[in-house]
Amino acid sequence: MTSKLEKMFRGMVYVLPGVLFFSYQPLIHFGASESMNFEISLPLIWLVLFDLLVVVMGFKKRGFWRGILKHWVWLLLPLWLSLSVLWSLNSVRGLLTVGILWLVYLAGYGFLSFKSLFAEVGFREKFWKVFFGSALVVCVWCFLQCVLDLVGVPREYSLMCAGCTYQMFGFPHPNGFAIEPQFMGNLLLAPTLISGWLMLRNKKYLFVFFVLATTLFLTFSRGAIYALLVAVFVMVVWQVIETKKWKALSIWLAIVVSF
DSSP states (O other), X not given: OOHHHHHHHHHHHHHHHHHHTOSSSSEEEEEEOSSOEEEEEHHHHHHHHHHHHHXXXXXXXXXXXXXXXXXXXXXXXXXXXXXXXXXXXXXXXXXXXXXXXXXXXXHHHHHHHTGGGGGSTTHHHHHHHHHHHHHHHHHHHHHHHHHHHHTTOOHHHHOOOTTOSHHHHSSOOOOTTSSSXXXXXXXXXXXXXXXXXXXXXXXXXXXXXXXXXXXXXHTTOHHHHHHHHHHHHHHHHHHXXXXXXXXXXXXXXXXXXXX
């Protein structure tokens, strides 16, 4: 396997955390039918390009394709869903949905098959910088969205959804580059929880956790907020049992302040 392909693989992994935040903006439109819009987002473009790279790398790695058959149990769900297209009331939508599912499965298998590439010196440090850096940049945009809404900037420029403006609840709740605040809140869950877990071991992550948690609360996504609270509860219990100390409870103070 050439070093060029390996660099491209790692590069695609580096940009993934940032790409995921652009789930709705920008979009490439291809028209619409009676039941669906034909659109492509940045995460879908990333997924297709990443899978093409995995396929090319797969032909250069011995046993790559045999490994898929070896783990055939994981193929049962996508195979069943592929068959369900036959009796789907909307065959086009069903086919596209199943196609995306297969792309996700192939990407997951690619991560598993080439996980040795993640052992490169400095990879994790670079990845976490991009992971948290992209999340913080999006948080800044979310706060800016709120300011733009309050000063009367049209939604066409602030990218706020129709139900996100301050006229609805008395305060703006940002949707970032997602279609709704609920999706934005869910996208913030992973970086918020991981930064919280790291904060319990290193206080330098306190600022990162505070900004992420504050933005998550600002989205007013109840599902994301409930998930955050339940996950932090489990995290604290685990930490207390592991360390036999109660210092982990300090994370609740950070959550209260951010709220």
